[in-house]
Amino acid sequence: MKHMQNTTEIKVLGTGTSKHQMITSVLKEYLNKAGLSIPVNDYTDIDSFLKDGIESVPAVIYKDQVYNIGRNGSFNKSLRKVVSAILKDSNFGLIEKIVIPVDFSDISTNAFAYGHRLATDLGAITKAIHVFFPSAREVTEAATVDIDVAKLKESYLEDLVATFDSDWGSDLMRVSLIDSEFRTGFPGDEILDSIEANDASLTIMGTTGQTGFIRKWFGSVSTKVMNESPSPVLLVPEGASYKGIYKIAYAYEDIEQDKAVLGDLVSIAEKFGAEIHLIHVEDGSTPDPGYYITELISQLYPTALITTASIKSDDIAQGISDYCINHNMDLISLSTHKKKFFEHLYDDNISEKMAVVSKLPLLILKK
């Protein structure tokens, strides 16, 4: 594993108790996962702590910052905070990051809950992003930022993170650490900037369900992010709940365009050990390349369980809908280049039929 150089030491102060050892062990585990070679050293000399003004142990010192570890009920929470603060200093190193923009609506909060569970299963960091778009008043062409509203939104973001960051159940460190970013500017641009800055492996966004779903996909922010994001984007419809990823449907058209995104599809499927169901969106003009795509996936993911199905172009939505119901799909994936497919989705006549499909998260794969 590639290791980033860092000579600053992390001091773990304590009396050698099991909790002291646990702090050291958890820190080392996370630093290793992040590829950060920061030394972690134990200190048990109480006299020297007192001289340094340390009031209670266990405690962690990193870059002159003292982090007190709470006792009893607050131990888990404070340990997560310390790990998060130290890793954040190096933007969590090599640990995968999943960016989830939130606007505090029910839909985005649900997408956040879904994404946090997914990030946990992927061993990734959850990055909650809120982009504050100030109400601009044209005075001298300069936008006036309403400081009070910005502060309020920032506090909403902190509350949301605090709520979900405590969902660790019995295994305190397995659950994805949550980091937050509060930005001001144009949402589409800021989200894309955050995706790039974090080298995000996935972006998760909420979408309205049912009839508005299709159009909402093409709302300005989601369209911009979906089209310009260098990494996959997962659209989570209203009310979708996370139950693991066991079956992924992939709607494909032709091999030349599809093979470019198969790596990302396989990468996600393999992490979950998920079945891949290849659904051919057939328009009669090209032969079904299912065999070749199956071969390509098998090369990338030899143990993959692959199923193929073909859907006629005159009723794509109904076909996909029926297929997903009958086969209990957990998400549908496709790549952004599928113009024909998207044109079908634009059609109001079929939007009702897509209602069932629209209840499933949609993974947009990028070339």
Added chain:
Amino acid sequence: MNLLGPISEIMTKAPFTLTPSATIGDAAKIFDKHKVHHIPIAIDNTLLGIVSMSDYLFFRRGFLDDRDDEKIENIRMNNYEVSYIMTKGIATMNSDERINIALEIFKENLFHAIPVVDKGELVGIITTHDIIINLAKDNEAYAEYD
């Protein structure tokens, strides 16, 4: 109540169960509607764990102070499966074991429910409440004080 009788006499037969992939919201509905405190988690009658009201309340972390919190709570409950909060590796009993053995188990432990399993299949659940209800049926429970 004959303490030497089998627990099948007093256990709750065919309790409400959920599969591990059911959401905590599903468990909440059972707790709210049916006033039970324990839900065995099973697939095709094979027991995998149990979710108690305490597990559920721990997940909920106390009371809500406004409507916004309720919305977030519902979203949280919708996105977590019961397998996330269930207790695994729990004690079980056979339906022909004696009631006094159940009493001993409850006396020595902090839990209040034991799933009853015969030949690998969940057949019921015995709780401290079942014992209290059956004790209350005894005539002695209503004997007047002298």
